[in-house]
Amino acid sequence: MDGGGAGAGVGGSEGELTAQETALYDRQIRVWGVDAQKRLSKSHVLVCGMNGTTIEFCKNIVLAGVGSLSLMDDHVVTEDDLNANFLIPPDESIYGGRSRAEVCCESLVDFNPMVRVSVEKGDPSLIDGEFLDKFDIVVLSRASLKTKLFINENCRKRSKHIAFYTIDCKDSCGEIFVDLQKHSYVQKKPGGSTEQQELTYPSLQEAISVPWSNLPKKTSKLYFAMRVLEDYELSEGRSPGETTLSDIHAVLARRKDMCDKMSLNESRIPTTLVERLLAAGKKEHPPVCAILGGILGQEVIKSISCKGDPVKNFFYFDVADGKGVIEDIPPPPAN
Amino acid sequence: MAAATAAASSEEAVKAAKVLMVGAGGIGCELLKTLALSGFSDIHIIDLDTIEVSNLNRQFLFRQSHVGQSKAKVARDAVLKFRPNINITPYHANVKDSNFNVDFFKQFNVVLNGLDNLDARRHVNRLCLAAEVPLVESGTTGFLGQVTVHVKGKTECYECQPKPVPKSYPVCTITSTPSKFVHCIVWAKDLLFAKLFGDKNQGNDLNVHSKDDSSSKTDVFERSVDEDLEQYAQRIYDHVFGYNIEVALDNKETWKNRRKPNPIYIKDALPEDAVQQNGRSRDHMNEEQDPSAMVSLGLRNSQEIWSLAENSRVFLEALKLFFEKREKEIGSLIFDKDDQLAVEFVTAAANIRASSFGIPLHSLFEAKGVAGNIVHAVATTNAIIAGLIVIEAIKVLKGDYQDYRMTYCLEHPARKMLLMPVEPFEPSKSCYVCSETPVVLEVNTKTTKLREVIEKVIKSKLGMNLPLIMVGATLVFEDGEDLEEDEIANYALNLEKVLAELPAPVLNGTTLTVEDFHQELKCSINIKHRDEFDEEKEPDGMVLAGWSGPVDKQITSNGENRSVPSSSNTEDVDGTAEDISAKPGMKRKLNEILEAKENFDALENPSDVGSSSAQVVEDDDDDELVMFDEDPRQSKKKRLQ
Ligand SMILES: [Zn+2]
Numbered sequence: 001m002d003g004g005g006a007g008a009g010v011g012g013s014e015g016e017l018t019a020q021e022t023a024l025y026d027r028q029i030r031v032w033g034v035d036a037q038k039r040l041s042k043s044h045v046l047v048c049g050m051n052g053t054t055i056e057f058c059k060n061i062v063l064a065g066v067g068s069l070s071l072m073d074d075h076v077v078t079e080d081d082l083n084a085n086f087l088i089p090p091d092e093s094i095y096g097g098r099s100r101a102e103v104c105c106e107s108l109v110d111f112n113p114m115v116r117v118s119v120e121k122g123d124p125s126l127i128d129g130e131f132l133d134k135f136d137i138v139v140l141s142r143a144s145l146k147t148k149l150f151i152n153e154n155c156r157k158r159s160k161h162i163a164f165y166t167i168d169c170k171d172s173c174g175e176i177f178v179d180l181q182k183h184s185y186v187q188k189k190p191g192g193s194t195e196q197q198e199l200t201y202p203s204l205q206e207a208i209s210v211p212w213s214n215l216p217k218k219t220s221k222l223y224f225a226m227r228v229l230e231d232y233e234l235s236e237g238r239s240p241g242e243t244t245l246s247d248i249h250a251v252l253a254r255r256k257d258m259c260d261k262m263s264l265n266e267s268r269i270p271t272t273l274v275e276r277l278l279a280a281g282k283k284e285h286p287p288v289c290a291i292l293g294g295i296l297g298q299e300v301i302k303s304i305s306c307k308g309d310p311v312k313n314f315f316y317f318d319v320a321d322g323k324g325v326i327e328d329i330p331p332p333p334a335n
Numbered sequence: 336m337a338a339a340t341a342a343a344s345s346e347e348a349v350k351a352a353k354v355l356m357v358g359a360g361g362i363g364c365e366l367l368k369t370l371a372l373s374g375f376s377d378i379h380i381i382d383l384d385t386i387e388v389s390n391l392n393r394q395f396l397f398r399q400s401h402v403g404q405s406k407a408k409v410a411r412d413a414v415l416k417f418r419p420n421i422n423i424t425p426y427h428a429n430v431k432d433s434n435f436n437v438d439f440f441k442q443f444n445v446v447l448n449g450l451d452n453l454d455a456r457r458h459v460n461r462l463c464l465a466a467e468v469p470l471v472e473s474g475t476t477g478f479l480g481q482v483t484v485h486v487k488g489k490t491e492c493y494e495c496q497p498k499p500v501p502k503s504y505p506v507c508t509i510t511s512t513p514s515k516f517v518h519c520i521v522w523a524k525d526l527l528f529a530k531l532f533g534d535k536n537q538g539n540d541l542n543v544h545s546k547d548d549s550s551s552k553t554d555v556f557e558r559s560v561d562e563d564l565e566q567y568a569q570r571i572y573d574h575v576f577g578y579n580i581e582v583a584l585d586n587k588e589t590w591k592n593r594r595k596p597n598p599i600y601i602k603d604a605l606p607e608d609a610v611q612q613n614g615r616s617r618d619h620m621n622e623e624q625d626p627s628a629m630v631s632l633g634l635r636n637s638q639e640i641w642s643l644a645e646n647s648r649v650f651l652e653a654l655k656l657f658f659e660k661r662e663k664e665i666g667s668l669i670f671d672k673d674d675q676l677a678v679e680f681v682t683a684a685a686n687i688r689a690s691s692f693g694i695p696l697h698s699l700f701e702a703k704g705v706a707g708n709i710v711h712a713v714a715t716t717n718a719i720i721a722g723l724i725v726i727e728a729i730k731v732l733k734g735d736y737q738d739y740r741m742t743y744c745l746e747h748p749a750r751k752m753l754l755m756p757v758e759p760f761e762p763s764k765s766c767y768v769c770s771e772t773p774v775v776l777e778v779n780t781k782t783t784k785l786r787e788v789i790e791k792v793i794k795s796k797l798g799m800n801l802p803l804i805m806v807g808a809t810l811v812f813e814d815g816e817d818l819e820e821d822e823i824a825n826y827a828l829n830l831e832k833v834l835a836e837l838p839a840p841v842l843n844g845t846t847l848t849v850e851d852f853h854q855e856l857k858c859s860i861n862i863k864h865r866d867e868f869d870e871e872k873e874p875d876g877m878v879l880a881g882w883s884g885p886v887d888k889q890i891t892s893n894g895e896n897r898s899v900p901s902s903s904n905t906e907d908v909d910g911t912a913e914d915i916s917a918k919p920g921m922k923r924k925l926n927e928i929l930e931a932k933e934n935f936d937a938l939e940n941p942s943d944v945g946s947s948s949a950q951v952v953e954d955d956d957d958d959e960l961v962m963f964d965e966d967p968r969q970s971k972k973k974r975l976q
Contacts, residue, residue, distance in 0.1 A: 016636065022700075026389045027712040030704055031477040034638050052372070056718060063392055063714045086368050086417045111395055218751075286372035290365065290722035295753065297715040298478065308478075309747060317754065319726055322740045324754025 017041075021114065025065055036305030040065050041114075043304045044134060048072040048124040048151075049141035050100040052084025052284040053169040055108075056293020057139065057300075058117075059087075062108055064301055068116040069108070070135070071101040072124060084284040129154045132162055137300055139165045142241060142282070145234045152179055152204045163303045166204070167296050168226075168240070171280030172319035174292040175226050178299060178311050179203055185306040201313050202331035210332045212262035220325050222316045224269045228255045229277055241282035248278055276320075291317050295324065348732040349374045355443040355468075356380040357430050357459055359406040361712050362449030362473055364394040365721035367423070370447075371414045373725055376421040379443070382407040383429045387673075393714035431458050431800060437855055440466035445731050447724055448472045451710065457768075457798040458854065460485065460493035464769055465855035469731045473720050477711040478746035480720040484727050484739040484759055487769065494798075495763035505871045506540050511583055512593060513692050516685065520705045523684035524670045527575060528677065530556055532657060532668035564658055568651045572601045576687050596691040604647040604687070626660040628652035628679045629699070637699040641683075643690050650683035672707025681706050719744050719754070767797070773846065773859035775880035780834040780842055780864045783877060785812060788834065791875045797858060799851040806847055809839035834862070 017037060022029070029037050043066050047054050050073040062069060075081075077095040082088055087107040088095050095103045101119045108117045124140065125147040132138060132155055140148055148166050155162040156179075164179040179201045187197045208227060215223075232254045233243055243251065251274060259266045295315055302308040314327040354375060356366060359382035370378055384406050386397045396413035397406070407425035414423060428435075431454075440446065440462045448470065450456050456472065463470040463485065470485040472493050485492050508514070509522050526541040555574055558567045580598040584590065624630065628649045634641070641649065653676055657665060661676070670677050682702035689696050703709065723742045730738050740756035749755060765772045776792060785804075789812065793802045804812040812826050834841035841847065843864035850857045868876045 022637065023388050025392050027709065028392055028714075029700070030709065030711040031713050059395055060715050060718060063395055065392070084372055086372060086414075089417055090419065110398060112391075113399070286369050287722035287725040289372075290369050290718045290725075291754070294715040294717075294719035294722070297718070298713075301715070311753075315753070322723075322726070322742055322754070322756035323752055324744075326748050326751050326753060 021065070024112075024114070028064065032301065032305055032307060036301070036307055037065065039305050040067070040301065042067050043136045044068045044070070045137040045139065045300070046070045046072065046120065046132075046135040047139045047141070048127075049143060050085075050104045051081070051141055051169075052286060052289040053167055053174070053292050054139065054141045055085055055087050055104055056289050057167065057296045058104070058108055058293075059111060060293060060297030061300055062111045062115045062117065064297065065112060066115055066304070068118065070118050070120045071105050071108075072120040072122060073100040073104075074121060074123070075100050077103055080282070084286045084289050125150060127151055127154065129157055132158055133160050135162060136304065137163045137165070139167060139296070139300075141167050142239075144240060145230045148177075149205050155179070156181060156203055163300070164204075165296060165299070167292055169284040169288050169292055170241075170277050171283045171285050172288055173222055173277060173280070174288050174317045175222065176292060176296055176299070176311065176315040177204060177207070178313045178315070180303055180310060180312075183303065183306075183310060185302070185308065185310065187309060188307075197309075199310070199312055202329070206331040207313060207329045210329055212259070212264040214333070215329065219329075220314075220316045220327050221269055221273055222318060223314060223327050223329070224264065225273050225277055228258055228269060228274070231258065241280075243278060244281055245275065245278045248275060251278060285319065288317060288319060291324065345729050345733060346374060349729060350376060352444045352728075352732050353377040353442060354379070354728065355440070355446045356449065357446065357455070358382055358449035358451065359410045359425075360384065360390065360449060360451060361393050361714075361717040362475060362720055362724075363406070364396045364410055365714075365718045366447060366449050366724055367410050367414050368396070369721050369725050370728075371418040371421055371423075373729075378422070379424040379426070380407045380410065381426040381428060381430045381435065382410075383427070393712055393717055395714065430455055433853055435462070436853065437462060437465045440468050443468050445728050446470045447728060449721075449724075450474075454798065457494055458800070461768060461798075461851075461854040461856050463487075464492055471724050471727045471731065473724050475712065475716045475720050475744070477713065478716055478744070480716045480744035481741065482720055482723040482727055483741040484731065486731065486736065486739070488762065489736050490739060490759040491762050492766060492769040494768040495760070495766040503874060505874050507871070510540055511589060513688065513694065516689055516694055516697055516702075517705050519685035519688040519692070519694060520681065520702060522688060523681045524706050527684050528668075528670050528681055531571070531654070532665050532677075535666060558658070564655050565651075567658075568654045569601045571654065572604075572647070572650060572687075575684075576600070576691060580691055594693055596693070599643070599687060599691055601647065601651075604643050625675055626656040627675050628656060628683075629675075631656070637703075640696050640698045641686065643687065643696075646683040646686040646690075646696070649679055650687060653680035653683060670706065672703055672709065678703045678706065716744060723754070767858045768856065771857075771859075773861050775861045775863055776847075776877060777863045777865045777880065778834065778877040779866055779868070780862065782833060784831055784833055785837060786830040788877070789830070791877065792860075792879055793849055796879055797849065799849065799854065799856065801851055801853055803850045803852070804847055805850075806837065806839035806841055806845060811837050811839060 017025070017034065021037070021041070025037055045061060045066050045068070047058060047069065050071060058069060058071070077088060077098060077100050081095075081100060082090050085104075087104040088100075089107075099119070099121075101121075105117050105119050124143055127150075132151075138151060138155055140151060143151075143166070152164050155164045161181065163181075163183075166175075166177040168175050180199065182198065182200050184196060184198045186194045188194055208230075212224065228251065229243065232238075232247070232251050233240060235254075236243070236250075252271065255269055255274065256266060258264075259269070295311075295317075299311050299315075302310045311326050312328050314329055315324065316327065317324045352375060354370065354377070356363060356370070356378060357380075359367065359380055363380070363382065367378065367380060382405070385403050386394070386401045386406055386409060388399070388402055390406075391397055391399065394406070396410045401409045405425070405427035407427050411423040411425045415421070426435075430450075446459065446463050446468050448456060448459055450459070460470060460472075464487050467487050469487075470493065471482065472485060473482045474480060483493070484490055504518060504521060509518055509526065513519050513522065522541075526539060529537065530539050530541045556571065558564075562570075577598040577600040580596050584595060584598070629635070629637070632645075632648055632652055634645065634649070656676055657668075657680070661668075668677070670681065672678060678699060682697075682699045685702055685706075686696045688694075697705075723744070727739065727742075730736075739759050741759050743755045743757070745753055745755060762769050764770055767774050774797075776788070778788065789802065789804070793799050793804070801814040802812070803810070803814070811829050813822065818826075829837055841862055843862065845862045847860040847862065848857065849860060863880075865878075868878070
């Protein structure tokens with residue numbers, strides 16, 4: 001049980017980047033500037049749930065030069081884990097009997113000697129509030145709705161600002177959720193000037209409690225479909241991805257219930273889409289992992305550097321139409 | 336070649352595919368990884384480059400210990416670690432090598448480009464057209480990127496839209512009237528640096544005003560045998576930043592509507608004692624280190640903007656270091672962005688010149704970006720783009736041509752989208768590459784030599800490597816290895832002849848046939864004679880019609896501004912995002928905007944890191960996309976077509 005590496009300062013003495021950092025990060029400093037690079041090198045990131053999508057994210061932020069990255073996933077590596085994962089060598093003598101976090105950590109360490117990558121043992125659903133204070137960013141993947149809500153609430157209760165993200169890939173579809181609570185950042189204006197902006201995010205609980213009839217007509221169908229599936233898995237006590245095509249009738253019934261309750265036309269959640277999500281199970285499509293992990297990497301860099309418009313508060317990608325869409329789901333009305 | 340049957344499942348199509356990747360850099364590393372994970376098992380990869388330290392922040396298959404090794408080979412080894420049973424064939428070579436010919440390309444089901452330069456992209460485009468192999472093309476800059484699909488006969492080719500050619504500046508802007516920092520950099524790098532340290536036999540447009548032009552014929556840049564180095568350095572300083580500016584000021588006409596520059600002499604820039612002391616701390620310099628003016632002057636931070644005095648010290652010190660430590664190289668140096676001392680010299684010289692002309696100064700870090708034409712790059716965008724390439728490649732293999740998309744990765748969401756798919760266009764009927772449409776060249780046939788047409792148009796604009804030129808049935812020029820001696824002599828003679836005096840005269844109305852056998856590309860050039868050309872606007876002295884497309888003009892007239900789609904004014908005018916693909920005008924212009932950005936960013940915008948200052952808006956009158964320049968002084972609408 002190793003700490004998140006608070007204070008694992010890798011930058012030069014107070015403030016300045018070392019010559020080594022300037023040489024390594026040259027091209028990206030040209031994109032986001034020195035200040036952002038300094039902030040990155042002081043930030044601590046926790047990722048719970050190692051899979052093809054989160055390893056893409058981990059690779060991106062290790063390369064970008066965060067201060068530290070902690071991985072939490074005690075599950076022992078199985079052959080299924082190899083599918084979309086380039087951090088696990090397909091050799092049982094290497095991964096056999098070891099946790100996903102351990103094996104992934106071992107590979108990630110090599111990506112950037114200036115970033116401290118470590119393993120956190122434990123169960124994400126039991127994470128307590130104080131533990132979270134070690135981190136600036138918490139990313140959850142393939143967690144049950146219960147765990148997502150639990151950790152999201154815990155992040156919000158801390159006096160320290162902790163950004164919370166979930167990321168999930170279901171074969172050709174993907175979803176990212178973002179909760180930055182209150183986030184101030186520098187927005188670039190056309191013409192080169194900048195302006196200070198502040199955004200207020202709803203919690204995950206608030207966002208998914210919005211009556212569907214309140215949402216704009218063009219809201220992505222994936223948003224609704226994912227809520228149906230999540231709701232079904234929660235009530236059936238299933239782990240994410242355990243619901244399959246054999247559950248199609250029950251899931252479609254749940255769709256009807258939810259649509260009736262919230263006055264949404266059922267056709268807004270096409271059966272074919274529900275079928276695709278169920279058929280996906282735990283399968284991840286590597287190109288989609290790369291896209292989601294890239295978008296999340298960018299979002300985390302924006303959040304740490306307080307530069308650039310962050311996603312508020314859902315992002316969807318679907319190979320079927322090729323769109324990467326942002327949905328701004330507001331908190332429910334006060335009364 | 337592409338997909339056998341449309342019904343084939345993705346898995347089968349992927350497993351059976353043989354793919355060629357060109358480029359193992361930023362996009363290439365991500366692409367090779369994603370292809371391998373996606374089940375591709377026969378991948379060939381070409382890359383000429385070796386690994387550098389500044390690659391390691393995003394080219395994640397490479398480690399410090401690989402610096403100096405072949406990208407293609409190291410990438411292969413790295414991927415085999417997690418997918419040991421697939422075939423990856425690396426080529427540490429230039430894709431333009433003649434063994435990568437049409438037959439070579441024909442063996443692949445799809446070609447995937449992860450290239451960093453226009454020249455190679457155009458070359459691959461032509462080979463793919465000739466071999467009839469589909470091409471998935473890509474590019475990124477900072478947070479922006481795009482993926483496009485090019486299938487002969489179905490979608491436009493990579494060159495259906497005119498591509499902005501590398502920027503060139505009118506000579507007089509560089510030598511006399513700079514208005515942007517980039518002009519000062521070009522002056523410092525291509526003129527002053529080249530004059531002092533480069534090949535003395537090369538032509539150089541640096542204005543050299545000799546003090547007493549009648550008597551002295553000696554080159555002021557020449558250091559006489561007994562001249563003290565410190566004195567020489569100060570003399571050069573005073574000459575280029577002081578005296579030359581004074582001479583230029585004499586030309587009153589030039590400054591009528593311009594801010595006048597201030598001459599700067601070393602005695603003004605540096606107090607006398609400092610001049611004496613310049614470089615004193617050099618004793619502390621480690622002999623093993625490469626000579627550096629920053630080190631000997633104790634300047635540590637390359638991000639900070641030096642004062643005029645500091646720039647002046649760096650200038651003198653760098654100049655002296657070249658003569659003291661690297662004298663052997665003088666006369667043959669070519670500017671290299673990885674040569675620290677050269678970057679220091681160019682930064683200082685550009686900044687001193689910028690001070691003269693009232694242009695804001697820049698840090699060495701920024702100046703290096705401009706001088707080295709460094710492309711901004713991050714891992715995340717490359718990863719996203721690689722994912723999109725694989726998605727398109729699978730569609731191509733399955734033959735789902737109705738589903739092909741061009742996808743843009745945006746920094747600011749447009750219509751809620753960060754990833755915006757757009758339907759591809761049909762091949763352009765006026766494309767000289769994929770259709771047989773002739774191009775028109777306006778040129779003064781009485782004064783322009785064949786050599787100039789070959790260099791400025793056929794090689795640089797039409798992108799041919801080894802052209803063969805016919806006038807009617809007469810062969811006037813041919814490039815290649817297996818030529819007879821008398822042919823070589825004959826062609827050498829023709830090169831120096833003006834068009835009208837070639838063995839088969841080229842006059843108004845003549846058609847030239849130009850052919851490149853390697854690229855299997857043939858193209859006709861219709862000649863239109865014109866007497867006069869505007870030196871500022873048409874510095875080449877000739878104009879290829881339809882060539883310097885709207886993108887080029889936009890950027891040129893609007894130098895400091897970027898052309899990036901931005902959300903702020905892109906309100907949903909008419910509903911759903913799908914509508915984008917229903918508006919050919921909009922699609923076309925988006926494409927241009929992104930192309931423009933990709934190619935000009937680094938050069939145009941050294942200081943304005945990662946921001947956007949131009950935006951796309953919808954015009955109320957029609958569906959035309961117009962761009963507004965945000966600067967109110969020049970707020971003209973510029974239509975892109
Ligand atoms: Zn074409």
